Amino acid sequence: MADELIFYTNPMSRGQIVRWMLEEVGARYEPRVLDYGTTMKDAEYLAINPMGKVPAVVHNGKVVTECAAICAYLADAFPEAGLAPNPSDRADYYRWLFFTAGPVEQAITAKHFGVEPDADQQRMAGFGSLSAALDALESAVAGKAFVAGDRFSAADVYVGSQIDWGLQFGTIPSRPAFEAYVAPLRERAAYKRAKEIDNGLIAEMQAAGTAPA
Structure with a gap:
């Protein structure tokens, strides 16, 4: 897929920072919500981030981790959003x-x-x-x-x-x-869109009993 952007996150994590950044960028992205005790530690995700932590993004096959690095990367990857200063x-x-x-x-x-x-x-x-x-x-x-x-x-x-x-x-x-x-x-x-998405996910996790204690 051209310009594929995958976002690995958990709504109760620093992934909220990247969610906000993605909403500011305005690019289409595929969110993948991981669980702390299972999918975040699976071999499939550890191949993306050996730390077994979120967030991470994969953009056109390239992995970026660490919130500040992701924010800076997305600003450069999508210059039309105007999020990198002069x-x-x-x-x-x-x-x-x-x-x-x-x-x-x-x-x-x-x-x-x-x-x-x-x-x-x-x-x-x-x-x-x-x-x-x-x-x-x-x-x-x-x-x-x-x-x-x-x-x-x-x-x-x-x-x-x-x-x-x-x-x-x-x-x-x-x-x-x-x-x-x-x-x-x-x-x-x-900011409001990102919060609405993550708060909705948190509510779903709490209702299902899957939110971390």
Whole structure:
């Protein structure tokens, strides 16, 4: 099939980020919902992502994993969607896309597991500390509508998703800059479509008793 795009996901996962990105892109895609305990660990899927995690996309036979990489890839693969900024704005685009995927997520995960690096460990850890990572993230969005330049981009999908998720579940503390940045993103038509799809799938899984505890 020409321009085949397959999306492997679970609605209760970071696949929600890629779902939003796909809805922004507007390209036709085939969703394949995997289960954590079974199909995500089957040999068929492990051949696509040896980590046995979602999301992943296969586009014209090429595999892309990791949410930030998928967002950046889709922006380039479908330039007509206008989700990759102008070259002059690519510095902020790459910087904050991958800063959020790296130090911010690492810091949040470490905190969730009860790990708080001491002063010496902070020099070795890429994220330093959670407060330092969040302060830097705040500087990226404070007083701005978009992370890179003057228009919405794939970086806003990823950065916006992480802040949106963090505010909802308490892994990122509420700050005026974070709240102001995500509020208009939640009003985007593609965001709402993606949420409607994934929330519908979650409801079906819960009704069937197949949602993870």
